[in-house]
Amino acid sequence: MSDEKEHLAEGQKIFEEESRDLLQQAESILLMLEDDIGNDELINDLFRAIHTIKGSAGIFGFEDVVSFTHVAESVMGQIRDKELTLNEDLMNLLLDSIDQTSKLVTHELNNAEPLISDSLRETGEGLLKRLQQYLDSNILTTSNILTKSKSETFSETEAQLESIESESLSNKYWHISVRFNRNVIANGMDPLSFFRYLNTIGHVISMTTLTSDLPLLQDINPEESYLGFEINLDTQESKDVISDVFEFVKDDCQLHILPPRSKLSDYTRFINALPEENMLIGEILVVSGALTKNELSEVLDYQRAHAATEIRRDENNNFIETITKPELSPEMVENGIADTHIVDVANKKQEKVKKSKKIEQQFVRVNAEKLGDLINLVGELVITSAHTELKAKETEQVELFETVENLTRLVEEIRDSTLNLRMVQIGDTFNRFTRVVRDTSKDLGKKIELKILGGDTELDKTVVEKISDPIMHLIRNSLDHGIETPNVRIANGKSETAIVNLEAYHDSGSIVIKISDDGAGLNPDILTAKAIEKGIISAHQQLTLPEIHRLIFAPGFSTAKEVTNISGRGVGMDVVNRNIDALHGQISVNSELGVGTSFIIRLPLTLAIIDGFQVLVGESAYVIPLDLVEECIELDEQQTKKGEYIDLRGEVMPYLHLSSIFNDDDSSNIKKKEGHRDNIVVVKYAGQKVGLVVDELLGEYQTVIKPLGKVFQNLKGISGATILGSGEVAIIIDVPSLVGRAF
């Protein structure tokens, strides 16, 4: 019994993750559709996402979810089948429906009581009513469309022809048409094998073998090929994959591939390009299910009408041949493949989506706890291997030492790939903000475009989860306070649509997330006045511009004249600052009045194991994160007399004595020894270089970060500790805070 419960709980957990993923996917698809309204592939994906949620919810008996998603699914199904067209109202309705589904799912998973709250029920009923309206109205509109398309078919003006041209037909499968050349069998190819192979990349819905070219018994050459084939294929693969099936015979056949829901004009062109008579081939298409009877008559009508216009146009030139093949485009003749259509439809964005989707399908879900255990174990392995290496060195046995070195290298690789397991792309988190920007800008009556850059930048999953809220806050802040209303923007000579950039990239051992807008910028006068009013600074304090900008992070600081529901409760920015602090990150702000504001967040890449650079100060070992180390130089006695800075190839660089920072007395004893020279480790953080003076350089060291106990947590200049191969403890230096101290 308890086993069963456990199973159920586990299943629910998977459902929770899956549905969350799918809902997020559905949301981003809808947002993409906003820019690309007729994209069938996206609509298909949308339908599939909601369909899967419904199915999974059914398994767990989540009736509320099932009954709600069922209606939403029907509407999406009709959109997919072109019975309903997407408009702005429907788009908003679907977005709201996805929100509602998400709330219902959360309710089912978290609440013990079976009844959903009244407010949730009311919203649900309201949405269902609106969805139902669409379903009902559809019956009317379909008949409208039918009569409309008929009247269009018989009219003769060019404009209406155009509109038919762009009308997609109902065939939702790929249509493939193959005519092999006579010599294909003699060349050692068996066309049968290609058709069998088609079934491995998809499902052959229908297959029609054409015998019209086949001679009678007395005339046939048994070694030549006479058959033609019309195939309807259901597949998710791209046109390239399909045409690759015929790669070996590409010179020995005429191949036409029409994507699902091709346009009337595409079919017309296709029919014209085939060797058989138009009416015959049209009927074959009807039989094979590629066209319906009505569509065929439309295609033929269209063809006739088009031919008629061609004749009219060409009468003067007496080009009579064009009557029979009016729409034969040159590239079609050359390649036999109409690539243009697909190229037009598939823009880069969707390709990216497709790619990421393919990667997603290869994922294995792993319990985060198991992963944490593994990383801990690898940490121990790294420490033990360092210990082994040390001991092996002591034995002075070359062979043993070589083996151990190999082992160490392998451990390093294991460490890297284990840590990589926790790395996720930040793009998914970023995409969530598209919706926020869309909704917020509508609420505020502003026009705002969110641009996402570097979505494929990877960082630790725990960091990603924790950084999402601060970013959300910064974006909302920027939308609410930063960006002006369209009127103001136009008056200030800016474009009506504001741009918010969300960018992520790697920079020497940290990841940088940059949120910038081209809004009004921070007004230093208002900031200072406000800070004085709130008692954060005193009236006669003189602050530099960056210091003034940083005031927004002070607790209890809010400048918005009116508190909106989006941001401006005055608790935001200092919470953001604290959250980022907790991740060992830093946030800075740059702003220019009237031009825009940018927030820059720097975060450490990982929180578990790093490559360190080991140094000795006195008798204690310290570790500096290797990513931050620029170079090591010798400290020139002559230079030290000038003060706490040196001339680094013409650049002024301040330096710090680690011994004085950590009050290490042993260090001064060593210095008295003959011939001792200090070394400087040059570290760089956020573009600033600082030298750290140490007694000895020990070299690279794999560092497993062990958190410090509570007592030590507030020590400045230390970010953690690690255990050396000898079993001693080494302190990990917190470079960012030391860099801050030097300036």
Add this chain to the structure above:
Amino acid sequence: MSFTKRKDIKKDIGCCLLDASPDMTIYSAEKNLIEIKEFYSEFDSFEINMSAVEEIDISGVQLLLAINKSTAQDGKKLVLSKVSTSVVEVMDVLNIRSHFNWTNQE
């Protein structure tokens, strides 16, 4: 061997019984055609026993279709009997079962 004529048991009703060869690929295509042509003019009705066919490729299918087409044109009759699984598989790939008359009788 290839299209072999059986003992002429149905000669009285003008039907020619043929056994299709195990190999109906391009390698035997020429031979198969010659043999079928030999009997084609003699009879008005044909029954081809397909039970022995082990291998068939597009040329074999074409030959069957060509016989079918010719018989239809000339007002003759063609029936396939005891069609082996390898032939059925190919016919299903090409979806041409319905092109032929089938029978299970001897």
